[in-house]
Amino acid sequence: MNIDFSRLAHGLIPAIIQDSETKNVLMLGYMNKESYKKTVETGKVTFFSRSKQRLWTKGEESGNFLNVVSIKNDCDEDTLLIQAKPVGPTCHTGADTCWQEPNKANYGFISDLEATIQSRIENADSEKSYVASLFAKGINKVAQKVGEEAVEVVIEAKDNNDELFLSESADLLFHYLMLLQAKGFKLNDVIDVLKSRQK
Template sequence: MNIDFSKSAHGLIPAIIQDSETKNVLMLGYMNAEAYQKTIDTQKVTFFSRSKQRLWTKGEESGNFLNLIDVKNDCDGDTLLIQAKPVGPTCHTGSDTCWQEPNNQEYGFISHLEKTITTRRENADSEKSYVASLFKLGINKIAQKVGEEAIEVVIEAKDDNDDLFLSESADLLFHYLILLQAKGFKLDNVINVLKSRQK
């Protein structure tokens, strides 16, 4: 990589640290050429500390290291995106990130949908909520509904109507997310099982 450390008077460039798995931004630090090389050599993210005026390996005192996974350079060659696997919290305050946010895995719209299901379940008194009504009927009804939707997906898969197939697939996924919560789980639990099967 052609990294341009000369753009700063002090030879420092920003290094954005991203969790390699969750893709959440954990912190921002600064590297000079020596810090970058030490990061590559030790596979532990190392910065140049502007306050201490020396190289500083994240976790050297706390044990909360950032194990290097990958490094990317931006289009101008003067900013690094470093993917790392954190060992413990990243922020000195004890937070997962320096923005005081939990480093949870998010799945975009699916995570939003899971939160909506949780909210509807917690407000089970709402007579207008389809989700709340399903939870009131109990696990057997929810499981039955998943089975019905799965059969409809299979039926539509054998036909040529893609719109119907996608619609039934959406219904199946929606009801499956409800079933997971009825059993006390989230999609994350299923994904962890899939990850454990990777070879």
């Protein structure tokens, strides 16, 4: 990748650092030609510190390095997106990110749904909440419901009604997320197992 640092303000290019696994944005820093070159050579994110006016490898004092996975330049060739694997927290305050947010995986709507299920379990009236009422019947009932939904998915898979197949698939996923929580787990725990099997 060729970066024309001469056309950038003060010869610096902003570098957005993103966790390569969680996809969370960890921090923003600036690189000059020398810090970019050192980043590529060492595989550890190195910035140009505007306050100290020198190269600064993230983690050089704390040991919380950012190990480079990939570097991309944007369409205007004036901003870098660096995906990295963080070693420890990224922010100097000790937080995971410079926005004081935990660096945990988020699966968008699925994570929101898990949070809703947890909230219904903890706070809802079992007479008004389907989730709470099913949980009140115990784990055997939750597991039984997952089994029933799985059978319905198989039946619909053999038919040609895509709408019913997708509807039953949604029911299965919903109840599986409930079963995971009944066992004290979240979807991310299953994903960790799948990652461990990856070759």
